[in-house]
Amino acid sequence: MKEKQAIQGAFTEMSSHYEEVVDGELSFFWGWSYQSFLQELVKHTRVEPNQKILDIATGTSVIPRKLLEQDIPGIQITGLDITESMLRQGSAKLQAEGKGHAVQLVCGDAMAIPCAAESFDLVVSGLASHHMDIPLMLTEMKRVLKPGGLLSIIDVGTSPIWNTKIFQGLARGIAFIYFLIKDSPTRAWAEAAAVSNLRTPEGWENELSQAGFNNIRIIKLKSKYKWAPEPLSIQSSY
Numbered sequence: 652m653k654e655k656q657a658i659q660g661a662f663t664e665m666s667s668h669y670e671e672v673v674d675g676e677l678s679f680f681w682g683w684s685y686q687s688f689l690q691e692l693v694k695h696t697r698v699e700p701n702q703k704i705l706d707i708a709t710g711t712s713v714i715p716r717k718l719l720e721q722d723i724p725g726i727q728i729t730g731l732d733i734t735e736s737m738l739r740q741g742s743a744k745l746q747a748e749g750k751g752h753a754v755q756l757v758c759g760d761a762m763a764i765p766c767a768a769e770s771f772d773l774v775v776s777g778l779a780s781h782h783m784d785i786p787l788m789l790t791e792m793k794r795v796l797k798p799g800g801l802l803s804i805i806d807v808g809t810s811p812i813w814n815t816k817i818f819q820g821l822a823r824g825i826a827f828i829y830f831l832i833k834d835s836p837t838r839a840w841a842e843a844a845a846v847s848n849l850r851t852p853e854g855w856e857n858e859l860s861q862a863g864f865n866n867i868r869i870i871k872l873k874s875k876y877k878w879a880p881e882p883l884s885i886q887s888s889y
Contacts, residue, residue, distance in 0.1 A: 666736040682875020701725035708779030712741030789862035808883035809849040
């Protein structure tokens with residue numbers, strides 16, 4: 652199964668209950684709630700008045716909704732996602748909260764962002780980069796950022812030992828079996844394929860440098876469980 656098709660299929664299946672699924676999985680793997688994850692992202696992301704913000708893999712627009720709670724004047728948010736059913740859920744939630752006017756939702760691929768160059772002051776992404784071609788994603792993020800723009804990502808990281816073929820194969824097998832039992836074959840394919848996209852902090856720094864980013868800051872965030880791949884907060888500027 653092709654990775655993009657698996658991702659679209661998996662998140663289409665999850666769209667009606669996506670936030671509940673993520674809340675449970677964050678609790679299981681990191682000992683976090685979804686709200687605590689969002690608080691970490693906001694804490695590590697510098698948002699200023701009147702910025703144009705792009706949220707990559709916005710899903711049900713959780714991050715835009717959280718940013719709007721900060722009541723920062725003049726911000727304009729675009730949420731991008733490849734899965735139409737997730738965007739429909741996000742649109743419904745924004746409308747229900749009276750925020751539909753504040754966020755533009757766009758269906759598109761993060762590896763070919765359908766936005767003009769130098770369109771945004773800030774690009775954010777949460778729990779999504781492991782489903783993407785990292786070098787291509789960063790190239791597109793840089794393209795749509797204005798000079799001096801900021802990038803903020805929080806996602807699962809990995810350690811050097813997991814970069815070996817043996818451990819990657821083991822991790823893919825474990826991921827496939829876990830999500831097959833817990834969710835669906837489509838989700839199992841998507842998550843197993845994502846293992847090869849995980850990066851160490853050093854790997855992220857190298858990828859960002861090669862893409863032309865600077866002022867790179869990578870922080871290992873606390874996880875409740877030592878056996879789980881650790882969360883990383885990644886910020887950089889262009």
